[in-house]
Amino acid sequence: MEITSAPTAVPTWRWVIFRVVAGLFAFITALFSVLFVIQTITDDTKKVHTVHNYSGLCAYVAILAAGLALAAWRPERMIAPFQAAAAASIAMVIAGLLGADLVEGSYLVPLVVVVVLWLLHPARSAVLRIGTPRVAMLVLTVAAAVPSVAYALTQAALERNALPGDPHTEFHHYSGMAATVLMLTAAALVASLGSAGSRVVAWLAGLGMALLGLISVVYPDHTSALASPWSWLVVAWGVVFVAVAEAWARMEAAT
Numbered sequence: 071m072e073i074t075s076a077p078t079a080v081p082t083w084r085w086v087i088f089r090v091v092a093g094l095f096a097f098i099t100a101l102f103s104v105l106f107v108i109q110t111i112t113d114d115t116k117k118v119h120t121v122h123n124y125s126g127l128c129a130y131v132a133i134l135a136a137g138l139a140l141a142a143w144r145p146e147r148m149i150a151p152f153q154a155a156a157a158a159s160i161a162m163v164i165a166g167l168l169g170a171d172l173v174e175g176s177y178l179v180p181l182v183v184v185v186v187l188w189l190l191h192p193a194r195s196a197v198l199r200i201g202t203p204r205v206a207m208l209v210l211t212v213a214a215a216v217p218s219v220a221y222a223l224t225q226a227a228l229e230r231n232a233l234p235g236d237p238h239t240e241f242h243h244y245s246g247m248a249a250t251v252l253m254l255t256a257a258a259l260v261a262s263l264g265s266a267g268s269r270v271v272a273w274l275a276g277l278g279m280a281l282l283g284l285i286s287v288v289y290p291d292h293t294s295a296l297a298s299p300w301s302w303l304v305v306a307w308g309v310v311f312v313a314v315a316e317a318w319a320r321m322e323a324a325t
Contacts, residue, residue: 280308
């Protein structure tokens with residue numbers, strides 16, 4: 071059963087500032103990710119970055135931007151989306167550290183924003199609590215964590231040990247891919263913990279992971295693409311994760 075936080079009596083100014091900052095940062099994050107995709111489609115010289123730019127939609131938009139946008143919409147009920155955004159921001163810091171790219175890649179910025187938003191959050195104490203963990207979803211998350219961490223370490227090493235003239239290093243794409251898989255795994259973990267709004271986080275994490283795999287299926291020869299059959303397994307994992315989350319939600323609704 072999802073644990074829903076009751077609205078707390080907080081000053082109006084805190085609600086307003088929280089919603090403005092969360093909504094604005096979500097919009098900027100999504101806008102840049104979409105612009106990179108448009109650039110990939112319209113500029114032939116950028117097509118070498120296809121997998122990297124498309125993958126931004128999987129986590130930067132689906133987890134970070136969507137999580138903060140949902141929290142801005144209904145702060146006291148969308149606890150899990152905010153938790154997912156917070157977990158994703160921590161994952162970005164880890165990826166930045168692994169790739170020796172923390173400052174230049176601006177991977178610390180989202181965490182700073184999230185900390186400020188937590189201080190402003192109308193249901194601040196609820197953000198630090200979890201609901202009832204969903205065992206089946208946790209098992210799936212642990213299963214995904216092993217290859218995700220291995221992939222993240224590989225991509226981070228490419229960023230850290232940059233080859234001269236590698237255009238992907240210049241644009242922080244290897245560390246970005248490391249961040250993407252860690253953000254998705256972190257969001258899946260949050261979805262498994264049963265906080266208010268965890269059902270929507272399960273959908274975001276599952277579809278984000280499935281999209282990541284699908285991008286590699288469509289562009290298998292591009293840099294950072296997942297090799298087959300891993301790409302197909304990632305698609306399947308995303309679909310199964312959403313299906314399990316839905317089954318759990320309906321089972322809870324029936325009791």
